[in-house]
Amino acid sequence: MLSRLPKSTLVLLAFGSVYLFWGSTYGAIHVAGEHLPVPVVSATRSLISATLIVLISLGRRKSLQVPKGEWWKLVLVGLLFMSCNNMLLTWGEKMVPSGFASLIVSTMPIMIALIEMALPDGDALNKRGWAGTLLGTLGIGVLVWPSLHARVAGSRTLLGVLVLLGAALAFAIGSVLSRRFRFTADTFVATGWQIGAAGVFNATLALSTGAWHRAVWTRDGFGSIVYLSIFGSLFGLVAFTYLLQNVAVTKVSTYAFVNPVIAVLLGALLLHERLVKTEIVGMAVIVCAVAMVVYSRVDRGKREIVGMAGEAVE
Secondary structure, X not given: OHHHOOHHHXXXXXXXXXXXXXXHHHHHHHHXXXXXXXXXXXXXXXXXXXXXXXXXXXXXXXXXXXOOOOHHHXXXXXHHHHHHHHHHHHHHOOOOOHHHHHHHHOOHHHHHHHHHHHOOOOOOOOHHHXXXXXXXXXXXXXXXXXXXXXXXXXXXXXXXXXHHHHHHHHHHHHHHHHHHHOOOOOHHHHHXXXXXXXXXXXXXXXXXXXXXXXXXXXXXXXXXXXXXHHHHXXXXXXXXXXXXXXXXXXXXXXXXXHHHHHHHHHHHHHOOOOOOXXXXXXXXXXXXXXXXXXXXXXXXXXXXXXXXXXXXXX
8 A cells, every 4th residue: 555655755654653653752651651660661562562573574474583693783782772771761751751851862873973983993073073962961951950959859850861861872882783783684673683682681670570560550551552562663663764765864864853852842742741941942952962963974974873773763
């Protein structure tokens, strides 16, 4: 059905899917985290997504095998993306609003740029990249500034910011490793390995900590996890992969600074979250900073920020 549509229409649908689905994951994670323990949220989401990918692969008669020597690399990247990043993000959103969380995590491309710069054979930041990095740091300061005037609420917010920065760092490290590993396995199958490995780890952690026994399944909590599994991981990934294959990377990379705006708007509309004036200024500064860093690197003909489809599982 979709294959009969004009390419221009498919591109628009893909962009809409990436912007909306990935931008909305922050709100869904916030709701899921309010109802269920963090390891349970991450485990259930990962296992559902991995199962769907396996079923689709089998239905298409696609082999689930990966080249020899790549499996452990896929597992490592998967743990960084869907265990470290996902659980820290879910935990962080227990302390701060979803829109606020998306702005902190949106600094991830800046972290990737700094990590790449520090590694052997990495790319040095140009003037625009350094300006974006400094601007992003300033943006975080402006965003967090209102919380510095509060005591209890302020300390909770600052802890949430640190946890979310840890989530962004885990995703950044996984992204850099994913690019440098240069996987040759089929993207869809490789993503299944990554999410599946994380699902097993997350489920084991949930079992060992007693999180499964503490879980109280509600309609909102389970519905959020199903949404994250199907729309956040599966549909969003397919749309992103299609864009990488059919659209210039400079356009695809816009998701890095569009998604936080979507998350803030949806948080205000659906979760009744509100940003104070200084936080709105911080949002604008961070979005501009990420755009500067993304384009300073994409202009060099590289695909660091969106180089692997597996990097983008939110």
